Amino acid sequence: MAKYTHITDAERLQIEHGLRHGTSMKKIAALIGKHHSTVAREILARRIESNKGAVGRIANRCILGRNCNKLQLCMDRPDCTRRCSACSRCNSVCPDFREEVCADFSAPPYVCNGCKKEPRCVLRKRYYLHNPAHAGYRKILVESRSGANISEDELLSLDTLVSPLIRNGQSVHHILVNNRDQFNVHEKTVYRYIAGGLLRAKNGDMPRVCMLKPRSRKPVEHKVDTKCRVGRTYADYQAFIAPAPLTRTVEMDTVIGRVGGKAILTLMFPWCGLMLAFLRDRNDARSVAEHFGWLWDVLGAQRFRAIFPLLLTDNGSEFSNPLALEFDPDGAPRSRVFYCDPCATNQKSRIERNHEFLRMILPKGTSFDYLTQDALDRVMSNINSYSRPTLGDKTPFDLFAFSYGTGVLESLGMRRVPANEIILKPALLG
DSSP states (O other), rough: OOSSSSHHHHHHHHHHHHTTTTTTTHHHHHHTTTOOHHHHHHHHHHHHOOOOOOOOOOOOOBBTHHHHHOOOOOOOTTTTOSBGGGGGTTHHOTTOOOOOGGGGGSSOOSSSSTTTTTGOOOOOOOEEOHHHHHHHOOOOOOOSSOOOOHHHHHHHHHHHHHHHHHTTOOOOHHHHHTTOOOOOHHHHHHHHHHTTTTSOOOOGGGGGHHHHHOOOOOOOOSOTTTTTTTTTTTTHHHHHTTTTTTTTTEEEEEEEESSSSSSEEEEEEETEEEEEEEEESSSHHHHHHHHHHHHHHHOHHHHHHHSSSSSEOOOOOOOOOOOHHHOOOSOOOEEEEEOOTOGGGGGGHHHHHHHHHHHHHOOOTTOOTTHHHHHHHHHHHHHHHHHHGTTTTTTHHHHHHHHHOOOHHHHOOOOOOOOGGGOSSSGGGO
């Protein structure tokens, strides 16, 4: 039996074939030369969900559906006398919907492959398919080997010592030679961190580096958790909101000023058009977590969970610590984080379009190092007080205040700016 070797695509195909024919886990494991626990972990980690229903049956997945007598939940057909539990729209409109999960998923083989009940079952299904399984494995393998392999504390410590000395004219080699007891990184690694914008020192602070011909390479990212996207992809997001499509999602992004300088965290509420913005000294995962901690303290547990039930963001390294956003200081769940697909800005298009307002006041290339949070609050107050045709000529401020009250916005630094006093030009900041 081969030890410490990764499962190949051919072996995954054998697993799928065995499951389809009802072969036991131990026999599949013996066939590919692995331990049965390895096969079980592979199936649990790589199985995918499916909304496949059953021919001729209503796909009602509510655990209360058998005894439910509710009528006219959708309210678009007053003459309808049919029980809602017998309608395909029931699960998407009923506020009391509780999805029934197949009990067979908690025991081997953990999937619907080969299940005799599968053709007539209407519950959400899970399958093990070798092509998606191998693609997911390759994606995680690549991501786990990308990014800077250093913690935020170590990076901050390195930056505190190295950047001032580089700006004093010292070379990276000289700094590391004379501070061997403080670091265990290679000289070339420090150069990569500087070129990738992870340190305050820049290539411009090192004259000899500026003389070298630049090489084409992927920017260095500092990933807190290289597996942060597992179970949080855009497909996972769509499956999560499918039972409750009216759940309010908050889109999250970063606006960059000078590379390596201050950055702006933006939070957009698509249902009302309101956008919040928070100034951060560094564009890292810790600063994002700190601002969510501040929001938790200001809003309180109940209001925070109501305002931020779901977060949808991109794949930036500053969002690679989802656990810090999803759980409160006591470890209780408070929100859910999901990631858009790479290069798919259309999946959170509302916040991308709303950044155009921000860029009217802070054009691209503008450094945010001079900004203060009070000045940024003034910028967002003007933007959120601007009437939008898509909102029926209402303002994002008014729509948000109607749901949660003006006091919430005031606690977040927002104020209503009179229509004729709104300024959407750099002149707003003087």
